[in-house]
Amino acid sequence: MVDADQTFVIVGGGLAGAKAAETLRAEGFTGRVILICDERDHPYERPPLSKGFLLGKEERDSVFVHEPAWYARNDIELHLGQSVDHVDRTARTVRYGDDGTLVRYDKLLLCTGAEPRRLDIPGTGLAGVHHLRRLAHAERLKGVLASLGRDNGHLVIAGAGWIGLEVAAAAREYGAEVTVIEPEPTPLHGVLGPELGNVFAQLHSGRGVRFHFGRRLTEIIGQDGMVLAVRTDDGEEHPAHGVLAAIGAVPRVALAEAAGLEIADRAHGGGIVVDERLRTSDPDIYAAGDVAAFPLELFGTRIRVEHWANALNGGPAAARSMLGQDAVYDRVPYFFTDQYDLGMEYSGWAPPGSYDQVVIRGDMGKREFIAFWVGEGRVLAGMNVNVWNVTEHIQRLIRSRARVDTDALADPHVPLDRLVP
Structure with a gap:
């Protein structure tokens, strides 16, 4: 009591x-x-x-x-x-x-x-190196992006995860030049895998973001205490007037x-x-x-x-x-993102190696589709891109643990609720 x-x-x-x-x-x-x-x-x-x-x-x-x-x-x-x-x-x-x-x-x-995880490389103490976790960080970064946009400045982002990509989108909307350094072969590789990671690579590349995949930052180079450039593990230097460390938390x-x-x-x-x-x-x-x-x-x-x-x-x-109530926490994991004109919701859990195939319903070229990660015939996760009011159906499919007909899953003419037992 x-x-x-x-x-x-x-x-x-x-x-x-x-x-x-x-x-x-x-x-x-x-x-x-x-x-x-x-x-x-x-x-x-x-x-x-x-x-x-x-x-x-x-x-x-x-x-x-x-x-x-x-x-x-x-x-x-x-x-x-x-x-x-x-x-x-x-x-x-x-x-x-x-x-x-x-x-x-x-x-x-x-x-x-x-x-935020911290970059463990020389130069992180320079003015112009940023993280994004707190409101104070966002207030500073907002001013930085506006300034870079006005002056045609360069922002280098370490990491092509959710934070890195959302800030890249914001920076491009301000008019800043953006370079993203990512050790994996695609953005969001550990979450979406190569099949869907490429959707976000193409989205950002089409807006002028430069990606360097399979690379890591090794040094932030400064002059008079300010960021001037970054160096990557292939020995290349990239101009930078600001650096965002977006390598996880x-x-x-x-x-x-x-x-x-x-x-x-x-x-x-x-x-x-x-x-x-x-x-x-x-x-x-x-x-x-x-x-x-x-x-x-x-x-x-x-x-x-x-x-x-x-x-x-x-x-x-x-x-x-x-309070002593019988409150079991068993929510299906869910997250969302907005980048440029792309809105997305993701439900479920499908780490690399857990699924056999990715089933696409809709038009990936137009970025209006639903992707399903399927393992042993069961839906493990679903991501709806610019398709709305389907999260409840996707989560019911995941919770059902039922085997699905992947042809029907891919067919936009078959209502999702018919696939849920």
């Missing part, structure tokens, strides 16, 4: 933490809710940072999960710009802030998120690890191990969002998902579990 004298502490002020706090109140919890954020901004959503806000199409205030007054109105004790540096599981306390404030918890939720597990919580191995994402109810190895501590490595029973594995939908749905699921 949960009573009004209990204190629930949430560490991490991203989407997962903010939605967890919202859910606790919506579900009738009347105890203390303490939300501790290491950023000075109120909790916000991250997708606009590489999409609408970066492009100048969305206002700064639009990124926030709630208006600032919402927290006091709902009796959420919000501590901004405060870091938690210790969790004492025996005393059930967390320590935060410069003065080492201690607060006791009955239940603790860790939503510590992830942080790592879960922020130091706090959990120091507290003795179980951490997943790298093969399963390296996050905090949680069960199907998002409980960690300590029954009074939960984890959600980018940092949680949760069991995906549908595929018989454990994964960590760094996408908006996981934070949006994981935070509330963890809150309900903290």
Whole structure:
């Protein structure tokens, strides 16, 4: 039973933490809710940072999960710009802030998120080397892209993943020259494989982005403390007035690890191990969002998902579990992107080696199609490109685990709902 004298502490002020706090109140919890954020901004959503806000199409205030007054109105004790540096599981306390404030918890939720991987090469300390994870990063980068566009400047992006490609699209819309350095043979190679990675290579190449595949940055060259060029492992130099490191993110597990919580191995994402109810190895501590490595029973594995939908749905699921509800978290992984005139949604999980074929329904040339990753006759994942209102059908196909007729799957005249048992 949960009573009004209990204190629930949430560490991490991203989407997962903010939605967890919202859910606790919506579900009738009347105890203390303490939300501790290491950023000075109120909790916000991250997708606009590489999409609408970066492009100048969305206002700064639009990124926030709630208006600032919402927290006091709902009796959420919000501590901004405060870091938690210790969790004492025996005393059930967390320590935060410069003065080492201690607060006791009955239940603790860790939503510590992830942080950008850093380039380990000479020159990363030069002015003009950027990452994109926080609102402050996006604000700086927005100004950089506008300046590069005005001055015909060059942006070099290390990494052709989702962040790298979305920033490449934004930079081209500002008018900047863009070069992408990627060690794999196609963009998004580890997620989409070569079949669909080439769709994004062609999309960006057609907009003037230069790709160098099979290459890595080895040095950022500067002059007077500013970025001047980059060097790749083939010895080539490329002009650069700015560099974006978009080589992935790592879960922020130091706090959990120091507290003795179980951490997943790298093969399963390296996050905090949680069960199907998002409980960690300590029954009074939960984890959600980018940092949680949760069991995906549908595929018989454990994964960590760094996408908006996981934070949006994981935070509330963890809150309900903290309240003692039977809240099993078994969402099909989902993410989306917008690049130029291409909009895409992806559902499922199909890492390299897990599928036998990719089935295409629609016209890849026009970039209006659905791609299905199929293994042993079953749909493992689906990606709809400029085709809408099909996500529910795709996810039902994935959940059904039913064998499908691939000819019917490829035929746009066969409604998707007829393929779902």
